[in-house]
Amino acid sequence: MKKIGIMGGTFDPIHYGHLVTAEAAREKFHLDEVVFVPSGIPPHKKKRLISDPHHRCFMVELAIASNPNFTISETEIKREGYSFAADTVDTFVEIYGKNAEIYFITGGDAIKEILSWHKIDDLIKKCSFIAATRPGYDFSNGFHLPSPYQEKVFPLKVTALAISSSQIRSMTAIGESIKYLVPEDVEKYIHVHGLYRQVNEE
Numbered sequence: 001m002k003k004i005g006i007m008g009g010t011f012d013p014i015h016y017g018h019l020v021t022a023e024a025a026r027e028k029f030h031l032d033e034v035v036f037v038p039s040g041i042p043p044h045k046k047k048r049l050i051s052d053p054h055h056r057c058f059m060v061e062l063a064i065a066s067n068p069n070f071t072i073s074e075t076e077i078k079r080e081g082y083s084f085a086a087d088t089v090d091t092f093v094e095i096y097g098k099n100a101e102i103y104f105i106t107g108g109d110a111i112k113e114i115l116s117w118h119k120i121d122d123l124i125k126k127c128s129f130i131a132a133t134r135p136g137y138d139f140s141n142g143f144h145l146p147s148p149y150q151e152k153v154f155p156l157k158v159t160a161l162a163i164s165s166s167q168i169r170s171m172t173a174i175g176e177s178i179k180y181l182v183p184e185d186v187e188k189y190i191h192v193h194g195l196y197r198q199v200n201e202e
Contacts, residue, residue, distance in 0.1 A: 003101045005034040005130070006092060008076070008085065010042055010165070012051045013190060014063045015182045017163035021132045024158050025105050026069055029130060033069055034105070035092070036060050039083040040076040051195060053077040062185040086119035089127050102126060103154075108133035111143050111153055120149075129153045134162065172196035 007022045014036075022034045038056045050056075057074060064070035075091045076083040085104060092102055104127050111131040114120060131143065135157045143153055168178050173196055178187055190196065 001099055001101060002033070002096055003029065003031045003103065004092060004096055005029070005031040005103045005105050006037055006088065006127075007034050007105045008037045008039060008083075008088065010050055011036070011038050011056050011060050012165050013056070013059050013168060013182055013186055013195070015163050015165060015168055015186075016180075017158070019063060019067075019183070021156070021158045022070060022105065023067070025103070025130045025132070025156055028156060029103060029154070031069075031103060033071060036064060036070065036072045037076055037088055038072070038074070040079055041082050055189075055193060055195060059186045059189055062189060063183045065185075084118040086117070086123045089123060093126055101128070103128050103130050105130045105132065107131065108137060108143065108155070111145075114143075114145065114149060114153075124149060124152055127152075130156050132156045132158045135159060169196040173198060 005022065005025050007018065009018065011018065022036070025031060026034050038053060038060055040053065042050070057072065057077060060072050064072065076088055079087065089102055089104065093100070096102070106129060108131045111129060114129070117123065129152055131153050133155060137155070137157065143150065145153065163181055168181055171178050172190060178190070182190070
């Protein structure tokens with residue numbers, strides 16, 4: 001039985017926080033593969049201008065090239081309309097079969113809002129969730145979720161979560177160095193293509 005991790009996000013840009021989280025999830029939960037899924041039109045980021053999918057996908061490809069356990073899927077980029085986890089998981093169930101174990105990797109803050117997710121009752125039946133948080137987060141009360149949701153959520157402490165894409169965009173816009181926040185090839189790509197020189201974070 002294959003164990004597949006889905007690492008979703010806008011990846012605008014992808015950074016070491018994403019990569020460390022994916023590798024920590026792969027190791028702790030014995031995942032056979034972690035698939036990075038750049039979002040097409042994320043419903044929770046309607047006001048901010050998202051970089052072109054071509055740029056975001058190419059940066060992911062550059063970032064994961066050295067890890068044979070990491071792959072990329074453009075399923076959300078190619079899908080019309082908003083990118084919902086429920087639709088993405090359905091796609092992966094079709095690809096890997098109903099016997100595969102699907103783990104959706106996301107942040108602890110997102111998990112707190114999971115009851116408002118699109119088709120959550122259907123989604124919770126098809127996958128488990130890995131909730132990445134910073135060290136020191138108190139798990140004594142879980143994520144305050146009712147059963148059966150709580151039983152499908154597994155915490156994962158990740159040191160590098162202090163890095164954020166919005167921070168990197170803002171730093172790039174004012175000419176600050178982003179070295180060691182993103183892989184070197186991603187840093188070069190951002191500068192060569194002039195990404196994030198003007199940032200709209202509304």
